[in-house]
Amino acid sequence: MGYDLIYSQVTGHVPYLLGGALLTLQLATISFLVGWAIGLFNASILHFGPHPARLAVQGYVTFFINTPLLVQIFFIFFVLPDAGILLSPYTAVAIGMSLNAGAYLTEIQRAGFQSLRREEMDAATAMGFSVPQMVWYVVMPHIAKTLYPPLSNQFIIQVMTTSIAAIFAVEELTGRAYNVNSLTFRSMEVFSIVAVIYVVLTLACSLALAVLGRWLFRVKARIV
Amino acid sequence: MGLTFLSIQGLSVSYGGKADVLRDVSLDVQRGEVIGLIGPSGSGKSTILRTLVGLLKPRSGTVTLDGQVVDYTSRASLRGARDRFAIVFQQYNLFQNMTALRNVAIAPTLVKKRAKADVEAEARALLARVGLAEKVNAYPDELSGGQQQRVAIARALALKPDILLLDEVTAALDPELVGEVLDTIRALQRDGMTMLIVSHEMAFIREVASRVAFLDQGLIVETGPPAEVFDQPRSPRLKEFTSRILRH
Numbered sequence: 070m071g072y073d074l075i076y077s078q079v080t081g082h083v084p085y086l087l088g089g090a091l092l093t094l095q096l097a098t099i100s101f102l103v104g105w106a107i108g109l110f111n112a113s114i115l116h117f118g119p120h121p122a123r124l125a126v127q128g129y130v131t132f133f134i135n136t137p138l139l140v141q142i143f144f145i146f147f148v149l150p151d152a153g154i155l156l157s158p159y160t161a162v163a164i165g166m167s168l169n170a171g172a173y174l175t176e177i178q179r180a181g182f183q184s185l186r187r188e189e190m191d192a193a194t195a196m197g198f199s200v201p202q203m204v205w206y207v208v209m210p211h212i213a214k215t216l217y218p219p220l221s222n223q224f225i226i227q228v229m230t231t232s233i234a235a236i237f238a239v240e241e242l243t244g245r246a247y248n249v250n251s252l253t254f255r256s257m258e259v260f261s262i263v264a265v266i267y268v269v270l271t272l273a274c275s276l277a278l279a280v281l282g283r284w285l286f287r288v289k290a291r292i293v
Numbered sequence: 294m295g296l297t298f299l300s301i302q303g304l305s306v307s308y309g310g311k312a313d314v315l316r317d318v319s320l321d322v323q324r325g326e327v328i329g330l331i332g333p334s335g336s337g338k339s340t341i342l343r344t345l346v347g348l349l350k351p352r353s354g355t356v357t358l359d360g361q362v363v364d365y366t367s368r369a370s371l372r373g374a375r376d377r378f379a380i381v382f383q384q385y386n387l388f389q390n391m392t393a394l395r396n397v398a399i400a401p402t403l404v405k406k407r408a409k410a411d412v413e414a415e416a417r418a419l420l421a422r423v424g425l426a427e428k429v430n431a432y433p434d435e436l437s438g439g440q441q442q443r444v445a446i447a448r449a450l451a452l453k454p455d456i457l458l459l460d461e462v463t464a465a466l467d468p469e470l471v472g473e474v475l476d477t478i479r480a481l482q483r484d485g486m487t488m489l490i491v492s493h494e495m496a497f498i499r500e501v502a503s504r505v506a507f508l509d510q511g512l513i514v515e516t517g518p519p520a521e522v523f524d525q526p527r528s529p530r531l532k533e534f535t536s537r538i539l540r541h
Contacts, residue, residue: 192386195346196400196452197375206399210390 089245097227104170111175133172158237181212214286298324304354316511329502336508338491342458347371379454383461387433394429419447439470
């Protein structure tokens with residue numbers, strides 16, 4: 070029982086797949102940026118906020134880290150319509166991934182607050198900075214610099230995680246691969262090509278992030 | 294003799310579970326005076342400065358500046374205190390992610406909402422005044438300790454404080470860098486800046502201070518002109534302290 074690789078039946082679909090890769094990148098970027106903002110806000114509350122607000126943030130983080138992302142998106146996509154909130158698959162996945170990333174990015178950035186030199190905060194306080202000013206101008210640049218590698222990793226994780234959107238018929242890379250597969254039944258060819266696209270995509274992202282990091286912060290991030 | 298410029302009355306501070314780091318401290322300061330605060334480690338010298346600028350909350354006591362009571366009770370009212378006092382720290386505490394110019398210019402633009410162009414022109418002038426005109430675009434980690442401390446002094450002056458608080462500003466410096474920072478402070482004294490200086494540089498305190506206050510265990514034990522405090526100490530604690538430092 071042999072299997073003959075016939076890539077010629079699939080190569081015509083490569084531009085279509087690459088189009089999906091763009092959507093993959095878009096979904097990863099949006100969910101990372103929203104998650105990063107959520108994480109920064111939450112970490113500020115954990116550091117500066119009153120006790121009830123800290124509890125709320127801890128509840129959010131515990132919930133989203135200890136339930137599967139897929140279940141979270143199912144909830145957003147299938148349960149919220151009962152409450153009159155109808156979302157497109159793309160929006161539901163984007164929201165789910167953002168909230169999920171927000172929990173992980175809270176944990177990552179909390180470490181940044183803890184590692185901040187107390188002296189810089191004293192100086193900012195003594196000069197009359199408000200808490201949001203201190204977070205934006207003093208804490209955030211420190212986090213971006215010292216936590217650049219784990220933040221970059223989280224972005225790469227977001228790229229991989231977008232494949233979950235295929236389940237909701239979002240036509241990102243995996244979704245489109247699924248479509249091409251049902252059209253051609255050349256599974257080996259389709260998914261080997263898709264695997265290569267993912268590898269190239271994430272390597273390109275890692276490289277771009279490393280170059281950006283060096284340029285921004287003189288950080289020696291490991292490439293790949 | 295004008296009105297007392299800064300009046301501290303019965304100031305008590307406790308923090309970190311330690312009872313009364315400052316106990317009933319009172320001190321009057323005239324405009325243009327330079328007060329040297331001396332005493333052993335842990336005597337509460339730095340606590341006075343940190344309390345004045347609102348980093349520590351007083352348990353009791355009042356601070357009156359230029360006839361107005363400074364309110365330390367709420368976060369909002371602290372703005373008032375921070376408008377009038379500026380502090381320079383032992384470890385410089387510069388923002389590592391900002392250039393020297395931005396370190397100096399950020400608070401006036403951000404906190405006092407002043408026009409960026411005006412503030413930056415002033416910041417350049419201040420950096421020139423502390424001898425760092427060439428270093429406006431340098432980051433803190435590209436500067437020596439003495440240069441960083443002079444940036445920190447320029448940053449405090451940019452707030453146009455009524456009173457400048459200097460908290461052991463030369464203690465973290467290599468000995469050969471101390472002089473440049475002391476020269477900067479001497480120049481400020483000549484310009485009539487009112488200052489409270491916590492320092493272990495006794496020769497320097499003797500030179501620039503108009504009065505010296507000796508603290509021990511959270512109390513002001515003795516105050517007077519430098520010559521009196523250093524040469525004719527009255528209290529046994531101060532006698533012991535001066536005899537020990539003079540041996541060095």
